Amino acid sequence: MVSIVDLVKKELAKQVSDLTREFYEEVYPPVDLYEEGGYLTVKADLAGFKKEDINVRVVGQDTLVISASRESKKQGVEYLTQRPRKVERHVKLPVKVAKDAEVIGRYEDGVLTLRIPVEGAVKVKIE
Incomplete structure (x- = not known):
């Protein structure tokens, strides 16, 4: 026979689990941003998600x-x-994206990496 205490523990554990998952849905994924060579690079941890999703x-x-x-x-x-x-x-x-920019994306080992052209950045060709 299941006691009322066991039922309450099970329900409480479920509610804590749901709240924790909802919290992560709000703050996830963690993101890194840096600018280099006229591009803003964004890295986002999305482990467990398929590329097509x-x-x-x-x-x-x-x-x-x-x-x-x-x-x-x-x-x-x-x-x-x-x-x-x-x-x-x-x-x-932190910077404006170039209008009609082509964003380059790659998903590998659970990390999404994006390279976004920055507005006003000029690439200099050195001969």
Whole structure:
């Protein structure tokens, strides 16, 4: 026979698990930004997401939106589920993106790397 204490513990654990997952859905993915050679490079940790489930867009010339989602398949009895099922991060860029810029993206080993041309940057060819 299951006691009321066991039921309360199980429900409390589920609620903590859900809250933790929701927290990570708000702050994930962690992002690094740096500028080099006329490009803004963005690195975002998206381990566990498939490349085809990741979406990236530049809004205006100064905001980057990274989103991803994945299916969650239940496998047996769940005791803890903290991995986010969906994420969306709006990143205010420190520089303006060149208009009609072609953003180069690569996803490897769970890390999304973007190279975004910076407005006004001029590449100098040295002969």
